[in-house]
Amino acid sequence: MRAALSALAFLALAAAPAAGAPTLSLPVDCELGKTCYVQQYMDHDPGAGHSDFMCGPRSYDAHKGTDFAVPTAAAARENAVRVIAAAAGTVMGVRDEMADAWDGKIDAAAIKGRDCGNGIVIDHGDGWQTQYCHLRQGSVRVKRGERVASGAHLGDMGMSGRTEFAHMHLSVRKDGEPVDPFAPDGPECGDAPLKAMWDTAPLFQEAGLLDLGFATQVPEFTDVKMGLADQNLSRTSPAIITFSYFFGGLAGDSVDMTLTGPGNFEVSQNYELPKNLAIFFRAIGKKRRSAPWPGGDYVAETTLTRNGKIIAEQRGSFTIPR
Known part of the structure; x- marks a missing residue:
């Protein structure tokens, strides 16, 4: 059973475009905090470390864009997520022949020098450009030299190029230099309103619960990210595992994770994170001893708590026939 993106903690940002810059629309046709989220923001740390525009850890060293993601690769593969032009402009470059790594296995030789994967570059005039990376092979709908309107369907989110999860990487550049559309004038870590280049105030998402499922063994992390870990369970399954x-x-x-079921079936576990983790999963469960699992409803519940406040929670269930 694959669960939807859970409710997320977020902050609304003020939307005041930088002087002379294009006003940007969100470049993916999904709802932030509902069906998609931002995995990584642009890095503002000039050194070997990393810092997002809120002076937090939601980036990585030398990351020059914003990663708009969906919960799993299966979510992008099964239901096309449209990538749209953030502003009107002229298409300056297109690539659409690279294969998608829907299984999460990257062919390093095939992507050498082409980390962006299938992508599009749009020129907006006055030195401003946007670039859209990791598009789905065969989905690109525009050609070089074409004039596109803001909101035009460019292609679909995919798994091409150097990517470990399904997302679309957006780069914004001015005269070839990267600009963070969330903070074009640099990070503002205090309480002052944050300037942004967006036409509507986006959400800054603190953290979230992306997927909850069940399996007969603790899954591989790659399978969790790809959306391939969820399995059907039966009375003779060797184990009942839930993962988040x-x-x-x-x-x-x-x-905090709990899994309950018929016949006094119950298992629970608390995990405290020892360090910052951009993406991660946890699992709990029981192995079957000899007798078949009792039929009935099995329910998993997971919460993510920060400083005593629940910031994400999710519930899922499956049924073993009696």
Whole structure:
């Protein structure tokens, strides 16, 4: 049973475009905090470390864009997520022949020098450009030299290029230099309103619970990210496992998981994160001893707590026929 993106903790940001810059629409046709989220923001740390525009850890060293993601690769493969032009402009470059790694296995030789995968570059004039990476092979709908309107369907989110999860990487550049559309004038870590280049105030998502499922053994992390870990269970399954997949974990966060079922079936576990984790999963469960599992409803519940406050929670269930 695959669960939908859980409710997320977020902050609304003020939307005041930088002077002379294009006003940007969100470049993916999904709802932030509902069906998609931002996995990584642009890195503002000039050194070897990393810092997002809120002076938090939601980036990685030298990351020059914003990663708009869906919970799992299966979510992008089964239901096309449209990538749209953030602003009107002229298409300057297109690539659409690279294969998608829907199984999460990257062919390093095939993507050498082409980390962006299938992508599009749009020129907006006055030195401003946007670039859209990791599009689905065969989905690109525009050609070089074509004039596109803001909101035009460019292609679909995929798994091409160097990517470990399904997302679309957006780069914004001015005269070839990267600009963070969430903070074009640099990070603002205090209480002052944050300037942004967006036409509507986006959400800054602290953390979230991306997927909850069930399996007969603790799954591989790659399978969790790809959406391939969820399995059907029966009375003779060797084990009953529930797993939860998260983003935005901080050191000290608490993960509480419970799994209950008929016949006094119950298992629970608390995990405290020892360090910041951009994406991670946790699992609990029981092995079958000899007798078949009792028929009935099995229910899993997971919460992610930070500083005593629940910031994400999810519930899922499956049924073993009696």
